[in-house]
Amino acid sequence: MHSYGVSAPLTPPCPLPQELKPKSLDVRQEELGAMVDKEMAATSAAIEDAVRRIEDMMNQARHASSGVKLEVNERILNSCTDLMKAIRLLVTTSTSLQKEIVESGRGAATQQEFYAKNSRWTEGLISASKAVGWGATQLVESADRVVLHTGKYEELIVCSHEIAASTAQLVAASKVKADKHSPHLSRLQECSRTVNEMAASVVASTKSGQEQIEERDTMDFSGLSLIKLKKQEMETQVRVLELEKTLEAERMRLGELRKQHYVLAGAVGTPSEEDPGRPSAAARSGASKKPPLAQKPSVAPRQDHQLDKKDGVYPAQLVNY
Secondary structure, eight states, X not given: OOOOSTTOOOOXXXXXXXXXXXXXXXHHHHHHHHHHHHHHXXXXXXXXXXXXHHHHHHHHHHHHOOHHHHHHHHHHHHHHHHHHHHHXXXXXXXXXHHHHXXXXXXXXXXXXXXXXHTHHHHHHHHHHHHHHHHHHHHHHHHHHHHHTTSSOHHHHHHHHHHHHHHHHHHHHHHHTTSOXXXXXXXXXXXXXHHHHHHHHHHHHHHHHHHHHHHHHGGGOOTTOOHHHHHHHHHXXXXXXXXXXXXXXXXXXXXXXXXXXXXXXXXXXXXXXXXXXXXXXXXXXXXXXXXXXXXXXXXXXXXXXXXXXXXXXXXXXXXXXX
């Protein structure tokens, strides 16, 4: 029961009238509308910064590396640049589509009211935009570590997949309320396909570069002095001797493993493969003469005509050697 005293102004079950809503809700509406624009702007800024950082890394790589490493670094950074440019165009197109959605769907309401009314959609846009900006930053940092040889190629591949997934999330959030005949939506879908292609290009260039470095890094002697070349020559000779010794030991180990395998295989051979009354292959190869009589079974053998059908399993065990 409700108390009608002065000290119990309980909330009624019906919704509050507009004039009685807490001001925090109005602030939240304004925040939602402002946060969309703020996050999209922050994402665009992060991508622009990523493009600039990649260009700086390219210039540093040209001064700090040469030969195969320079070729690999340039190919990876060029693919990262193409990916960032594709994402930048996608974000711009997504922003245009969002404005179109708001203008066509808000009616007499303000932009902030439209975002507040569609809060779940708005929060999806904000989350997707943040993910794209974060992915762009992570991709650049991974590329920087790869160029400086302080990171792993696999990190760059993972970041490429992650940023492709983030842009797909942004596209899905942007087009959920869009008119299917909107030209902005068509351009956004085309941008999404381009981003996927560029992300795949980053992965391909990273994998090929990794293979090229691993295969040819030891064969790139450019920049080595005569003393360093001689030192590496001696170190390589030592390594060859160590590998040859290891190879010989492993060959002996392989031979012993095979011999033991043959012994065990002979001991557990099936009747169809080998007569169980006969010695194993290893035993026959180890001794050419017949075993002594003491090794024969103590059970006296019977003549063949004395065996009946109940003795089916015994004749095979009473074979004379």
